[in-house]
Amino acid sequence: MLEFKDFEGRKVTLEFKENKSAKHVLAICKFDDKYLMTNHKIRGIEFPGGKVEPDETLEEALHREVFEETGASIESLEYVGFYTVHDERPFSKAVYYADIKDIFFKCDYLETSGPVLYRTIEEVPGEESSILLEDECIRYLYVRSLDDSFFSKK
Known part of the structure; x- marks a missing residue:
């Protein structure tokens, strides 16, 4: 397990094991050797993701969120792990690497x-970057994606 601080100073832990109970998903996506991100109307440019709907699997939520926010269809996925933001109400976000087929x-x-x-x-x-791109944990996951074999075998 790795430990970070987020942009609000909260403890964030990152674990590289399965967590099917996470209520949020995050996708670090690549399309034609570029990172696919979304331009959130309030926060700015960031990786796509969001909340898992009732009766939806993590993978279904990821496909839906990526399509809703970017218009992209996912060709293949790799589960990376999950991170937890430790707050009054802690929440966990499952993280995937996703190779995009079409936009x-x-x-x-x-x-x-x-x-x-x-x-x-x-x-x-x-000036267009979301504060989430400065988050230590998300930065770590991004840097790790640069060397990850999932993307290098494409």
């Missing part, structure tokens, strides 16, 4: 302005 234009991306592609997250303009 479709949509008229409505719900709470986002749709997909954006960058070769690295360092290319995201600072």
